[in-house]
Amino acid sequence: MKVINLSEPYDHQLIEPGPVILALGFFDGVHRGHQRVIRAAKKVAQEKNAKLAVMTFDRFPKIAYQGLDPLKIRYLTTTKRKLALFEQLGADLAYVVEFNEKLVPMLPQEFVDKYIIALHAIGAVAGFDFTYGKPEIANMKTLPDYAQGRFEVFEVPELTEDAVKVGTTQIKHLLDQGKISETNLLLGYPFETTGPIVHGQARGRKLGFPTINVETDAQQKLPALGVYAVKVQIGTAWFDGMASVSHNETFGPQQEVTVEINLFDVHQDLYGQVARVQWFEYLRPSFKFTGAQALVDQMKKDESQSRELLLAVTPCESLRK
Template identity: 35%
Template structure:
């Protein structure tokens, strides 16, 4: 899959990278949840029928971050992870558009004339709630009107699960409440973060539970503080683990950022510097402060036993 960065205005060199008509799905696609997957599958199906490439146009930074909503500095699927997922889905090209002040000011008409037309789109696929142009003035109906027969527009209906519309906002809300199973159901996959194993304070080893301390590779949405049953992948090999997401209140006061520390079961290798991905399976309990280290150790032991039980049952199903 090609990955092409675009900055407005689209130059001749940018548009020359497009050598043939293409089907293009447009959206932020943060999370690539089941609703997003429906839009992308429609693009892939249409592209196959028309025998043209299938492209995705997405944006960075997140438009809502640029508009001042700071929580969107953290993403469900940061750029690199999104790129790999789209490639696995079969997308031919991902266009990553810089969502800068110039791009923000585009009218719907300018977006069509100065962005879509130079990109040689023959079909545009969008979700039912797609907005574009300055202050989101453009809608799917606007897009159809502005196309003027130069390209087709396909609008994908809302994807619902249990009578509720699947959305990135809803996925975020579930994660922030520790509702992992609910978030995973909307994603159609396990919520996954990625990073590198780094040196920690070594305290876990001294109390009998050595941990892999994870420095996140990108700015991921962090689930609720607490303890989780997880599966981690290192060098292509998957391991069951229990992980704490938190600020270590038993030992540290006022830690600014939460840490991610995974205790891998039946594992003794040295993995500092290794790439690691973590799939969240189940929320076990909220993080809390213990009055004594022995009390913490006993609780970690119970957490590990419960995580092993959950993960073993998962593997046997």
């Protein structure tokens, strides 16, 4: 998959020649609803002998429209992770558009001309709630008017699970409650975070539960504070383990939120390597223990429960069809 970064005003020579079917959206999480859009676009592309292009933005558009603090936004998927999922879904091209101040005042017709027509789209596919400006005038119902017969418009309806919309907001709410199983159901794959293994304070090693400290991107959404059963890929190998998302309250107040993982039956130096963490089950909340021994006793119970739970799950190397 070829990745092309566009920043308004962009260089038109960057645009790939030839007709494309363009899937449009921010696609944070690339959840089952998003997958439905991209797979629908892939089907149309195959029927029309065109390439599948997916267009996304480098940041949440509402940052610009609503004046949100970009440092407070947390994403289900980083741009790098989104691109990997696009490729797994069969995209030939990915356009990553910088959502800068020059896009905000752009009228719907100008957006359509520059970011659909100029990308050589013969078809545009998006979810029912996709907008490209003020929602009341720049939505999927008005898109055919702006298309002016130059491309086809394909609207993908809402996807629900047990009467609940499969959407990014809903998934973030589930993560905030530590509901990993429900999160994974709506995503269509295990929730995943990635980061380098860095040095911590070695408290776990002293307690008999050595941990790896995984440094997570500052804008990566994390599950609620608590302990989880996880599988971790380091290099080509997968390991079972239990992860703690916490402030380490037992060892003092005002600690930074950390992701510490005890890998089962692993006794090797992993510092500097990259850990790919897939989250499978919530075990318990994070809380302050009366002392180190109480913490050790609980961790033994956590390990036993994690080992049993993880026997029933397998890591997801790629999106399933």
